[in-house]
Amino acid sequence: MKRESALNLVLVSTPVGCLGSGRGGGVELTIASLTKGLLELGHQITLVAPKGSVLPSGCSGVDLREVEGVDQPSWQRRKFEGPALIPPRGVLPGLWADALDLGGKADAVINFGYDWLPIWLTKRVVPRLFHLISMGGVSEIMQDLIGEVAISAPSRFAFHTHRQAADFSLIQEPIVVGNGFDLGSYEFQSSPKGPLGWVGRVSPEKGLEDAAAVAAALDDRLLVWGVIDDPAYAKRVEESVPTGTIEWMGFFPTSVLQLQLGACRALINTPKWNEAYGNVIVEAMACGVPVVAYDRGGPGELIVSGLTGWLVPPNDLDELISATTRVDQIDRKKCRKWAEEHASLDIFASLVEQWIRSGITAEAIGKGPEEFFS
Template sequence: MSARPLTLVLVSTPVGQLGSGRGGGVELTLASLVKGLVQRGHRLHLVAPEGSCSPVQDARVTLHTVPGVDQPSWQHAERNASMRIPCNAVLPRLWDRALELVGDGDALVNFGYDWLPLWLTPHVEPRIFHLVSMGSVSAVMDSAVADLARWDQRRLAFHTHRQADDFDLVEPPEVVGNGFDLSRYDLQLSTDGPLGWAGRVAPEKGLEDAASVAAGLGETLRVWGFVEDDAYARRVESAVPAGTIEWCGFKPTSELQRELGRCRALLNTPKWNEAYGNVVVEALACGVPVIAYDRGGPGEIIQSGETGWLVPPDDRDALAEATLSVSSIDRHACRHWVERCASQEGLAARVEAWIRKGLKPADGTIT
């Protein structure tokens, strides 16, 4: 007999509206998971900042929005900074609304990388689960994750083992990977297109390294993503010959995959431990090989020599050399990896299994 459908309250990131691009990879993860869970018959309440758009129009999904000031991202705080909640912040309002909604529901699932919901978890009756979206960037957050792991680590899941290794856990981590609606990505087999780069345009993403490689090869680098740091973008552009960077902006998936699929390679140059690497998988889904620093999630995703090349972190020369070898990668192999390991259906099944396991009775005490 199949398990009964769940009623879940999903709480979005408080750093920006869903659909704005400010939430980075969390937006894509949340959209995929909402669609996948609906396909599995679950009832969802999605709580998000005012102005957000629901990723799916379905009677089993209800969008609830609340007003408030965006929460600052931990990515841009000093490592030893204190927790900060702005006046009229959206973060506590999201959780006020979520706790009101859970009622007879089964659980809440948190997608925001924030101290408040982690702290709340042992102190409220509703079961709160956390899909941790970043690696270690804050001492406060590291402590909160470790405390919750000691209380009941079943409430925590991670995208990759490399991400989970950042934290002080008491048991082997629950790793759910990520998933994508592959019907939205078309395999393209052209191997003579431009170089591409995609992501939030901010210092931790390392765009300057990709731009330097493109400049050294005398090529144009197409850049997709929300420009989070204008001053940084200007510095990167001024450091390479005029015309090296072609700014393509933040695009919806339909446009992004069509343009990205024409690239002969995607360069991925993070300066920090990426939890997963959504743009890496989006490129692979289009058949585009990825050349990346062997750091964080991308280092766990890319099969070097089969779906792209991994090179030592921050080694621009190795990045350029690998770019010259990208024609040896079979674009069909890139797509096949995504179909096996990163489908929307697979992610939903893994997340559902994680939640059901965590709903079984267990006692825990923070020590």
């Protein structure tokens, strides 16, 4: 079977911090995985990212274009009804000035930033802009704009999970591509012993206080990895449990994080909002670590309760504690197997490639993307 011709793709990074800093959260890992996966499929990749970004491991063939400017404020901690904001000397317009220049000679431009500007540009520029939406409906103006643009250009949007996509008013079935990881970078650890773990940006919507309460109730330690986005919140959480319950580990690259995380007997995942996916859940399972999580948003599509961990009703602390005591019933090998079968780098890159190709073809002949994408 003849391989389709390679695509010339421009990838536009999140404007919330340079790649490698951790400030961009799970989007950074998504970009790293997809960039490597698309390279392995033979595509030509140009990556436009904030100044100071570093190329992911295994991506030496990428043309990195760095843009100076002030970080874009994230939507996570802003009011739902708030306006779109661009700070003075912001990096966001610079990223898109370069992306549009490069996109004129590319087959497609793939946007990873959850921002108003690139989506607004979609119907107003010649380059084909595709958007991998990284969050749920955390903003009224973003919900409205995505719904509006998707009416005439449904193929330009893809989502990580069906639960995430349900936050938006879409007239067609959403294109869901999941997420993927370079599983060779995660070492399976078979020991069911060790402390409890929690990974994520330390801010209120991530619900760290509930995981800390579980550890306190079980007289256990909770290792916490991630950027402390809200120091005042972190202090409140630490003061809510006995001294020594929380051990702040900091932010580490995957190579270090996976070794430490893999030594945990369970990951506790406690989102207070509708997570789009849940990268840390798959990272834990790739190491063989069962996950106990609230059945809210993306995690509810990733965890098979009783097989790879336990799902409990959102905000039910008693059930969260009870489920954590049952993680020894989970076969850690099955956690790793789920990751291999559902969230590999190869699977993810192939689905994104299919999305882009089908979108280009559908628009060329006037058909809907659902006729090409499954």
